Amino acid sequence: MDEARMSPQRSAKAGKKGDRAAGVSLPVLPEEKAGTTRIARSRNAPKRAIVLIFVQVLIILHIVQWLITGTTTTPIEPSEAMEFGRSGIINAGLIFFAVALLSTLILGRWFCGWGCHVVLLQDWCAWMMKKCGIRPKPFRSRLLVYVPLILAAYMFLWPAFLRLVIAPYVPDLHRRLVPWELETELITSDFWATFPGVMVAIPFLFICGFAAVYFLGSKGFCTYGCPYGGFFAPLDRHARGRIRVTDACEGCGYCTAVCTSNVRVHEEVRDFKMVVDPGCMKCMDCVSVCPKEALYFGFGPAPPKEAKLPAAKRSVQYDLSWPEEIVLAIVFLVTFLAWRGAYGLIPALMAIGIAGCVTFLAWKLWRLLRDANVTFHRHRLRKHGRITAGGWTFCCTAALAVAATIQIGIVEASYHLADRADDRVTVPLGVAFGLSEGQVTEAQRAHARAGLRWYRWASEVRAGGVGWPSPRQPIIDRRRAWLLAVIGSHDEAEAVLEQSKRDYGPTETLMEGLYLAALGQGENERAYALAEATLREHRTYHDLLSRVVQHMVDDGKISRGIDLCRERLDAFPDDARTMGLLALLKLEQGEMTSARSLLERARDAEPEYAGAYILLSMVDLQGGDAQAATQTLLAGLEHNPKSLPLLERLVDLLHRTGRRDQAASYEQRLEEAREAARRDRLGRTRGVAE
Numbered sequence: 001m002d003e004a005r006m007s008p009q010r011s012a013k014a015g016k017k018g019d020r021a022a023g024v025s026l027p028v029l030p031e032e033k034a035g036t037t038r039i040a041r042s043r044n045a046p047k048r049a050i051v052l053i054f055v056q057v058l059i060i061l062h063i064v065q066w067l068i069t070g071t072t073t074t075p076i077e078p079s080e081a082m083e084f085g086r087s088g089i090i091n092a093g094l095i096f097f098a099v100a101l102l103s104t105l106i107l108g109r110w111f112c113g114w115g116c117h118v119v120l121l122q123d124w125c126a127w128m129m130k131k132c133g134i135r136p137k138p139f140r141s142r143l144l145v146y147v148p149l150i151l152a153a154y155m156f157l158w159p160a161f162l163r164l165v166i167a168p169y170v171p172d173l174h175r176r177l178v179p180w181e182l183e184t185e186l187i188t189s190d191f192w193a194t195f196p197g198v199m200v201a202i203p204f205l206f207i208c209g210f211a212a213v214y215f216l217g218s219k220g221f222c223t224y225g226c227p228y229g230g231f232f233a234p235l236d237r238h239a240r241g242r243i244r245v246t247d248a249c250e251g252c253g254y255c256t257a258v259c260t261s262n263v264r265v266h267e268e269v270r271d272f273k274m275v276v277d278p279g280c281m282k283c284m285d286c287v288s289v290c291p292k293e294a295l296y297f298g299f300g301p302a303p304p305k306e307a308k309l310p311a312a313k314r315s316v317q318y319d320l321s322w323p324e325e326i327v328l329a330i331v332f333l334v335t336f337l338a339w340r341g342a343y344g345l346i347p348a349l350m351a352i353g354i355a356g357c358v359t360f361l362a363w364k365l366w367r368l369l370r371d372a373n374v375t376f377h378r379h380r381l382r383k384h385g386r387i388t389a390g391g392w393t394f395c396c397t398a399a400l401a402v403a404a405t406i407q408i409g410i411v412e413a414s415y416h417l418a419d420r421a422d423d424r425v426t427v428p429l430g431v432a433f434g435l436s437e438g439q440v441t442e443a444q445r446a447h448a449r450a451g452l453r454w455y456r457w458a459s460e461v462r463a464g465g466v467g468w469p470s471p472r473q474p475i476i477d478r479r480r481a482w483l484l485a486v487i488g489s490h491d492e493a494e495a496v497l498e499q500s501k502r503d504y505g506p507t508e509t510l511m512e513g514l515y516l517a518a519l520g521q522g523e524n525e526r527a528y529a530l531a532e533a534t535l536r537e538h539r540t541y542h543d544l545l546s547r548v549v550q551h552m553v554d555d556g557k558i559s560r561g562i563d564l565c566r567e568r569l570d571a572f573p574d575d576a577r578t579m580g581l582l583a584l585l586k587l588e589q590g591e592m593t594s595a596r597s598l599l600e601r602a603r604d605a606e607p608e609y610a611g612a613y614i615l616l617s618m619v620d621l622q623g624g625d626a627q628a629a630t631q632t633l634l635a636g637l638e639h640n641p642k643s644l645p646l647l648e649r650l651v652d653l654l655h656r657t658g659r660r661d662q663a664a665s666y667e668q669r670l671e672e673a674r675e676a677a678r679r680d681r682l683g684r685t686r687g688v689a690e
C-alpha cells in the first residue's frame, strides 16, 4: 500500500513486524475511527520534484554549453571544493559550497532537500519501489551515522591537516605534496576532468540510488554516506530557520509517517516545539500533510541544549545492539577501504554506498543464521527456524557481496603492496636493459621480486591473479615487465608485454617496453625493426621516436635514424616533431641550411611546438647571432607563453649575454612554469579513485 495512504495502525503494525525493527508507532487522532484514517499526499512533493528536476536541467545546460564552446565555468559541485584543501584553488564549486554552508546557518539543511541530485535519485528510487510494493524501511545505527562526518573531515580537512601538521615533520611527504597556493580557477576547458566516466556513473546511480534506498531506507545514502551532510548537519543545529509547531498540534504522528528522513517529527515538536533533528532537509512534506495545519517553517529561538544530546539519549530505537554496532562499524570500514579506488575506478562516494549495502547484508546474514524468525521488507527469510526460499536467495546475495568484497580487498591490498615495492626500485632504465654501465644490487632485486609477487596477485585471472579484467591490467603488465627487466628476465618481460598487446592493444609505453626488452636481449637489429614498423604506423609515438633515434646515433647509425624520420614524414608530412628530430640529426651532420628549413617548416606546421624555436635559436647562436636567437625564443613564447623549456632557454641566454634586467623580467614567469610543471607531475586533479 502507498505509504501516504497507510493508516497509522497499519504503519504501527508494519513497524512491529520487522525483526527487532525500529518501527514508528503512531498515535491516532481521537475523533477518527480506527482503519478509516488516511494521510493526505504531500502537496509539496511535486513542487520539490520540479525544483530538483530544474536543477538537473541547469546542470545539463552547463554541460551542453561546455560541449559547444569548449570552455565553461568550473563544475558548480561541492566535491570541487576539495581542491582548496589540496592546492589552494578557489573554483566555482568552492564558492557554491561556501554559499550553501552559510545559508544552512540561517535556513537549516535546505540544500539536501531542494538542490541535491542524489536526493532526487533517492526520491525517484523510493517512488519506483513504492510502485512495486516495496516500502523502504530505515536502518537505524548509532555509529554508522557518524560516517558522513568522518568522510567530510577526511575529504575536506585531512589534506590541510596533512600539510600543516604532519608534513613539516616528514620531509619526503612535504616534497610529494602538491604546492598550496591561493589561485582562482573559475573557467575550465576540461569540465569532466574530475568526474568518473559512464562505466562508473551507471553502477554509481544503481548503488547510491536503488541499493542504498532498498537496504538502508529512503534517505539511506544521506544518512550513512554523504560527506556534505557531515557539514550540513552540524550547521543545521545552529540555524534559526526550522520546522516549528503551533498549539494546534494533536500529536497524531502523520508528519512522522510521511518523513523520509526518519525524523520523529511528532515527538520533536511535542518536546521542543520545533524539529531539531539535523537530518531534516526542510522538504516541507510534514507541513503539507498535517491535518491540523500545525506545522510551518519559520524563524525563532535556536534549539534548546537538551535537543543537542545525541539521539541515543533520546527515545530512538535502533536496529543493532552495541556489540553489533562495533563489529559492523569495522565491517563498514574494511569494506570501504577494499572498494575505494578499486581497479582505479571506484570513487569514494560509490565505495561508501557499497560499504553501506555490504554492511547491511552482512548484518542481515548474521541475523538469518542466528535467529529463528527473520524478515526483510515484506519477505520472511526464516520462519520458525527454517530458512525459506527467499531466505536462501538472500543468503546467496549476501554471501556473494561479502565474497566480492574479500576478493576486491585481496586485489587492492596486493596492488598497494606491489606499488610500494615497485617505488623502491630505483634502477636507471639503461642499467635494467643493459644499455649503460651499472649493476642492479641484490636489495633492488629483492624489491623487484616482491613487487612481481604482489602484482601477480593483483592481476586478472589469466595473468595468474585473483582480479577481474580491468583498465588497470595493462599498467600492471607494464610494471611487471619493468620489474622482470630489473631482475634480468628480459625474455619474460617481452612475453608479458606481447600478451598485454594481444589483450589490450598497443600503446606507446608498451611498444617502448617491447623495444627495450629486445635491446636487453642484445637483439638490436630486431629492436630497431620493431620500432621502425611501429613508428611508421603511429604518428604520436614521439617519445619512442626520440629514444630510437638516440640509440641509432649512439650505435653509429645516424643515417638509419635520418631514414626513419624521412619515412615518417612521408607517412605524416605535417608532423612537426619528426621534422624537429630530423633537423637535430642534420645539425649533428653540420647541415645548417637544411636544419633551418626543416625547423621553419615545423614551426609553421605547429606554432605551439617549443622544440622548433629552441632548435632555431641554437642555429641562430651557431651563426653568432644572439639577438636573433632571443627574438626566436620570444616568438615561441608568444605561441606558448607558459612553456618551461622556452623560458629556461630564454632566461639562460639573457644571462649569458649580460642582459640581466631583461632576464629578471622573465624569472617570475619561469618560477611559475616550474611550479606548474611540478603540479602536473604530482597530479593536480584528483582521479575517480578518490
Ligand code: SF4
Pocket: 245, 248, 249, 250, 251, 252, 253, 254, 255, 256, 265, 266, 269, 289, 290, 291, 292, 293, 294, 295
Ligand atoms: S504536527 Fe500535525 S501531523 Fe504532526 S503530530 Fe501534530 S497534528 Fe499530527
Ligand code: SF4
Pocket: 243, 255, 258, 259, 260, 261, 262, 263, 265, 275, 279, 280, 281, 282, 283, 284, 285, 286, 287
Ligand atoms: S521533518 Fe519534515 S521537513 Fe524535515 S525532512 Fe522530515 S518531512 Fe521533510
